[in-house]
Amino acid sequence: MTSPCRSAELLLVVLLLAAPAAAAEPGDLRVCADPGNLPFSNRAGEGFENRIAALLGRDLGRAIAYTWWAQRRGFVRNTLKAGTCDVVMGVPKGFEPVLTTQPYYRSSYVFVTRTGDGPWIASLDDPDLRHLRIGVQLVGDDGATSPPGLALSRRGIIANVRGFPVYGDHRAAVPAAPIVDAVAAGEIDLAIVWGPLAGYLARHAPVALTLTPVSPLVDRPMLPMLFDIAIGVRREDKALRDELSQALARNRVAIDAILDDYGVPRLPTVVSAARP
Template sequence: MKRNMKQAKSGRMLPSFLALLLGSGLAFNAQANTSTLKVCAASDEMPYSNKQQEGFENQLAKILADTMDRELEFVWSDKAAIFLVTEKLLKNQCDVVMGVDKGDPRVATSDPYYKSGYAFIYPADKGLDIKNWQSPALKDMSKFAIVPGSPSEVMLREIDKYEGNFNYTMSLIGFKSRRNQYVRYAPDLLVSEVVSGKADIAHIWAPEAARYVKSASVPLKMVVSEEIAPTRDGEGVRQQFEQSIAVRSDDQELLKEINTALHKADPKIKAVLKDEGIPLL
């Protein structure tokens, strides 16, 4: 952090004893900070996180802090988790953000602690065999539960199902306008649409769907999409992602400490993810 040079150039000098006291205070604060891990988290965005600490990312944060021998402090945000980096981490209100894509250019990211993907979710008793976006059974379907702006939407356009699905997609959020605002498509709702038969199939990020697939009142099948879905333009669409922990780009010492802790705690981390039902790649 750059110092404020205006006071240093004003010609006014602090008494030496006061400077020593301030220096001691700064050293104390720095030491106190290294004993606490401040994790920015959404206060109500399950299955990732909530203030009751019932999300799987809350559990992973506890494992991380414990492995680092630090006291865990959650810094809560009432906004969606997509705003945690810009409105919390980069404003120095916390030390880390859980669950960001590896290589996110806004931050420095840890070694990935798991990899998963978007997945097709459909009733297990329908005799369907859906493995990818080229599966013939998709041609006979008309209602797809997806999140707009995701790889699912891109692929829905690719198989010429987007326009016919548009009104259904908007009905999932009560036809609210998404202009200039973020509207979350809750994963429990999307899974419940499949359970009730209102949707023929869902295609969403598996880690946020797994808990609800596991607890569904009817058996559901979850099939992870291929890493790169082929498209007509030849570019393809990535559907599998490695998840990391974000720190500020200049916080390299903390990043090293986190990487060491992640490798040490890997069995515990994987146990939480498997218990959640998240398909790991």
């Protein structure tokens, strides 16, 4: 993850193998999604992206039909671009392979520590990071580091850093949970985790955990720690993009309530007029 595009790409990967597509009827809102990636999505519809998709479907008067495919690299190529589905929830705004709607939330990576007895860290430049046990997320089959991992390596903070695969155990309800579990158990002093995952896991942790947004939010040169999250469609599907953007705007309050239910930490989002 050495550029904004690479940073965005790594947010789209998670676990598992492909599963068959659901039968769709004409007029359905066909959604490409991971069948086992809580808190975002699963086959039982328990993720917050499942709930937001259902909300948009009701608003548009369209039933939801899923194509299930693991969100590893190649996800967009094998689903959206293959024509088996039309909508990808939860992509970074401006993600190059797709056309994106207006964002419906903005989040960042966060420091996760134990409340009370954990270290107080608010910046990647804190000198204490040089001697703490730190967990970072690793993405992809090649174990590429996440933006915070790259930022730490730029600062020479390597030997005390432990990597946790985002893919995780596909048999688990939340495959990426071990990084936050390790903080709760005291196996590491802190972790730097994508905010929506951290917020959800903190709500279910056996001990109180504190989440602090990573600072700086954009590490120089051009390494973002925050992302505006939108819906992706094929690049030629401008009408669908605009339809979904309008539905997102109409349902802003309900979407925020869903995100609150899952503990998703958010930063202010700037929404501009839709591009033609």
